[in-house]
Amino acid sequence: MTGFGSFVAASAASGMLVVQPRMGMGDPARMRKGLLATRSAAATTVGTITLDSYTRLGETGAARRALTAGEELNGYPITVHPPGTTRGMLAGVMDDGFPVQVRHGSALPEAIFALLPALGLHASEGGPVSYCLPYSRTPLREAVRSWRRCCELLVAARDGSRAAAEPHMETFGGCMLGQLCPPGLLVAISVLEALFFRQAGLRCLSLSYAQQANAGQDAEALAALGRLAGELLTGTDWHIVLYAYMGVFPQSPGGAQLLLDEAARLAVRSGAARLVVKTTSEAHRIPTVAENVLALETAAAVADHERRAPPGGRATADTGVYAEARALVDAVLGLSPDVGEALVAAFAKGYLDIPYCLHPDNAGRTGSRLDADGRLHWSSVGSMPIRPEPAGRGTSIGSAELLDALSYVRRTFDERAFDLSAVSRPPFRGFGEPPSRVPLPDNQQDGAPLP
Template sequence: MSARAFGRFVADARAAGRLVVQPRMGFGSPERMRAGLTATKRASATTVGTITLDSYTRLGDHGAAGRALAAGADLNGYPIVAHDTGTTGAMLAGIVDETFPVQVRHGSPAPELIFRRLCDLGLTASEGGPVSYCLPYGRVPLAESRRSWQRCCELLASARESGQEPHLETFGGCMLGQLCPPGLLVAVSLLEGMFFRQNGLRSVSLSYAQQVSQGQDEEALHALRRLAARFLPDVDWHVVLYAYMGVYPRTVAGAAALLAEAARLAVRAGAERLIVKTAAESARIPTITENVAALEHAAREAAAEGKGSEEVTETGIHAEALAIVEAVLGLDGDVGKAMEQAFHKGYLDIPYCLHPDNAGQASSYLDSDDRLQWRDTGRLPVAVPRHDSGGHLGAAELLDCLSRVRRRFDGFDQEPVEAPGAGAGWEVRR
């Protein structure tokens, strides 16, 4: 199974002026997973493939995944450990090649068995991180996740011995999907990228999730690129933008407009890759056809967008992220241990995250201009104005913040996603 390195593929696409678009796609059946990868490869866009794993595998319950397969259950992703290597190898045969690298996406805080299976299969691209795949998803201690991810980095890096260049993407810029101010998202994304580098990876990608304000997002993406150039000078890196991960529009037109905004933002701000969402996100798991429609819609919108300026209005995101990064790095020469200590001290604190290792003192809100602001910075090493009312949002105010994007984009006059045939195309009527 020969494939061009994931990072090199993205770099070549950027050099050619093309945005790489990628689905979130995973099916329990090898036949359906192969069909999804084949459709992604054939889409009218510059694509990379995704194998998203199921919930049992993410949690390390491989026995339950195997039993579900034996019972014919419809899993919500591909159980890469429960399927034997011969089955998955056959599923990938003729798909993964120089024109189409594939990334495995999972969500596990302790993914050693997953990474061992990737290495057995010759797959060398994955994503996650010791913080970003620990705090939002369960109660695994951060120290345990950090040690596990260190071993996983070393496992993946060993693929270099066979002449391949492995790639790892941090999920750190997507913590909880929303209501995390961009300075902290940028800092966590960069810190996880530095953790990957310290543990043997030389090709990484840094993530950021689309929020509510395009201007704020553009500033954040520029800040992330500046910091990556400074702190990862000897690494092959690129930036990946995630289309909005919060409460999604219910209408096809609203979903299409939100994805178009993400694609255009990616081009203007210099992101090399975009993780798309589909018209079905608010209702159900999307079909293969809906995934392909989203990929092609995003590619068209990206192609129509002119390259942005390197100049952006500075409101302090870069300075805030830099202050956090420098404070964390000052705690320990080992980046993983430094992040662990930073959460203990409150230098890193994710708003509205209930994990026991998170201080839970910092909170945020959306202001009247749809910009994410700190309501309370807790012990974060940043100097920003504190919102007058302090404390956490009330239930009504939190619901308003979470629903603002849906309300804005569902102002379009269009049939709901649940309507027969909806989602296969992106015809937008305003």
């Protein structure tokens, strides 16, 4: 079977952006229908099986009880359904023209990875840092050990069968906490997780970056990520994957669509091979299969239009993202020849320090801020081996400013949508409130997101 990475590489070589949903259902029949709809979309797609929260936390018993009680899970409980059930769900769906990736969010995912080869699944994502610090209180050293064993499981399956597809691992380091992490650190963690995977024997990787609040800074970050990967991952098959914005989403359908369109254009301009999409319903509820398919097809159409457009002639600005990321990577790798041990030591020393992350192994001495145009800067660099911000740029921010920064993208894109739909508009009635003339779904006219 053609591997996940090989499919993406072949698609990129033919000029096609691969688009991917974030989709998971507890019922195998519904999961199959979701995958079939993704496969049939008018786009170059790969499939996703997103696991449920119980499975991510290793609570198999709770997932089983929920299924027995007929409760609707927020993902596919891969460790509960019998292997034959999952293989049947995938039969006639997953093949050389439609590979499928398992997405899980687990800091300790060995039980998940132990199942994958027997199910014919060879692609997953995450990492010892990116799925530990944001999502758990698991000690980082324990997560590193667990992820190393997961890699060993994939390598053993590959080496034990000539028919096995090349396993693929995607770093999640470019998405730390989704927002307000300056891009130099995001790039560095994504590269370091890729180096961890390669050292553990994996040969096919993707490196992630999540869309932030300024398209120019994002373009620079993606260029830095590709440059570092080219320098440090020689002899490895790799590609770049961009995530549509992971933070507080616009509440208006128009604002959400403008943000998603910008993600598709950014993917094309930056040379990313794959785009993980979101939908216009993100601010309100879990999207339906139909909404996911529409998002895939819209992103593919925007990407195709951008690819055919005349070059803009704008060079990517150099504001130091590459230099910062390189300094962080070099400092971490200098702590130990074992990348996993180096990552543990780096967080202990504060060489890596995620702003606003409350995990016990994170030093918590860094902070960030947004400029008026959405560019991310450090307000404090703590003990990280990078230059502090110039005088006057690194001022600390309070809770009100932090909340304002978290809603910057939502406000900005809802305003843009309203500007496009009305000659004049009233000012916002309050912090973070959507423009009153932007229509919301029928069940959301009060503007309150569903739980």
